[in-house]
Amino acid sequence: MDDVIAPPTYIARANALEYEAIWRLGPDGLELQGGPTAGPDVVLRFPYRDIVGVRLSYAPSRVDSARYRCDLRMRSGQQLAMLSTHYAGIADFEDRAATYAPFVRALIARVAATNPSARFRSGKNPVTYWLEHLFLLAMVVLLVFVLSVTGFAPLSESSWAKLGIVLGSIPLLLVYTRKNWPSRFTPDTIPKDVLP
Numbered sequence: 718m719d720d721v722i723a724p725p726t727y728i729a730r731a732n733a734l735e736y737e738a739i740w741r742l743g744p745d746g747l748e749l750q751g752g753p754t755a756g757p758d759v760v761l762r763f764p765y766r767d768i769v770g771v772r773l774s775y776a777p778s779r780v781d782s783a784r785y786r787c788d789l790r791m792r793s794g795q796q797l798a799m800l801s802t803h804y805a806g807i808a809d810f811e812d813r814a815a816t817y818a819p820f821v822r823a824l825i826a827r828v829a830a831t832n833p834s835a836r837f838r839s840g841k842n843p844v845t846y847w848l849e850h851l852f853l854l855a856m857v858v859l860l861v862f863v864l865s866v867t868g869f870a871p872l873s874e875s876s877w878a879k880l881g882i883v884l885g886s887i888p889l890l891l892v893y894t895r896k897n898w899p900s901r902f903t904p905d906t907i908p909k910d911v912l913p
Contacts, residue, residue, distance in 0.1 A: 727820035729803040729813055740799060742823055745831075747789075749797070765831040767792045772838045773821065773911035775896035776800070781810040782889060785913050787821050801913050814913030821912060829904035837904060839911040840897040850894070 730737040731752070738752030746764040751757045770790035777784055785801040801817040802810040828835050840846065860883075896910040 725820055725823055727799070727813070727816050729800055729817070731798070731800050732804050733807075738799070740820065742820070742827060747824065763789070763791060763797070765827045768828045768832060768835055770836045770838070771825055771828060772840075772842075773902075773907065774840055775893060775911060777889060777893060780808040783812045783814070783913065784810070785814075785817070785911065787824075812913070818912045822907065825904045825907065837902050837907075838900070839902050839908045840899040843899040846897060846899050853890075 725742045727740040728737060729740075735753050736751035736757040739750040741748040741750070743762065746762050747768070748760055748762050750760045754761055768789050769792050770788075772788040772790075774786050774788070775784075776786040781802050783802060787799040789797040789799075791797070799817075799821070801812070801814055803813050805811050825837065829837075841849070900908070902908055
């Protein structure tokens with residue numbers, strides 16, 4: 718008797734408010750059980766031909782610096798997001814890169830095969846990317862202005878600690894900036910910076 722081969726699966730939970738999401742690559746479409754849906758047993762199906770956009774990005778948070786993201790845009794306008802880490806508890810995220818990256822590659826191949834007009838992008842949306850950087854630049858200018866007006870002397874120990882945290886986050890910011898540069902890619906040349 719031949720064994721039935723199960724479709725490739727990726728399982729992750731985005732946060733405490735969602736069910737565990739079970740993503741499956743079905744023969745004709747992507748299936749999602751649980752996640753942000755109405756319940757853990759609800760299964761939604763998204764035909765590959767209806768996926769018109771895929772965006773891969775690096776999406777760290779304060780407590781989850783290893784997180785990557787795959788955003789799908791459907792022909793109907795609906796959007797789905799899949800994360801490379803699994804919420805295990807408060808400030809506790811499991812890295813699921815070993816199953817996330819191959820799943821996303823297989824998903825992209827299936828979307829490209831059934832919908833040649835689908836668009837594949839990496840990094841942030843250009844408007845979002847540049848607005849984030851303009852805001853950050855404005856905050857740096859404000860910090861320099863405040864420090865030049867008040868001087869460093871009146872800073873308390875907690876203020877020095879906060880300034881240290883801000884300066885310590887600069888390396889993560891540089892990685893985020895480099896990995897999320899807005900661009901396009903083809904399904905056979907996925908940029909390494911947007912997959913774990």
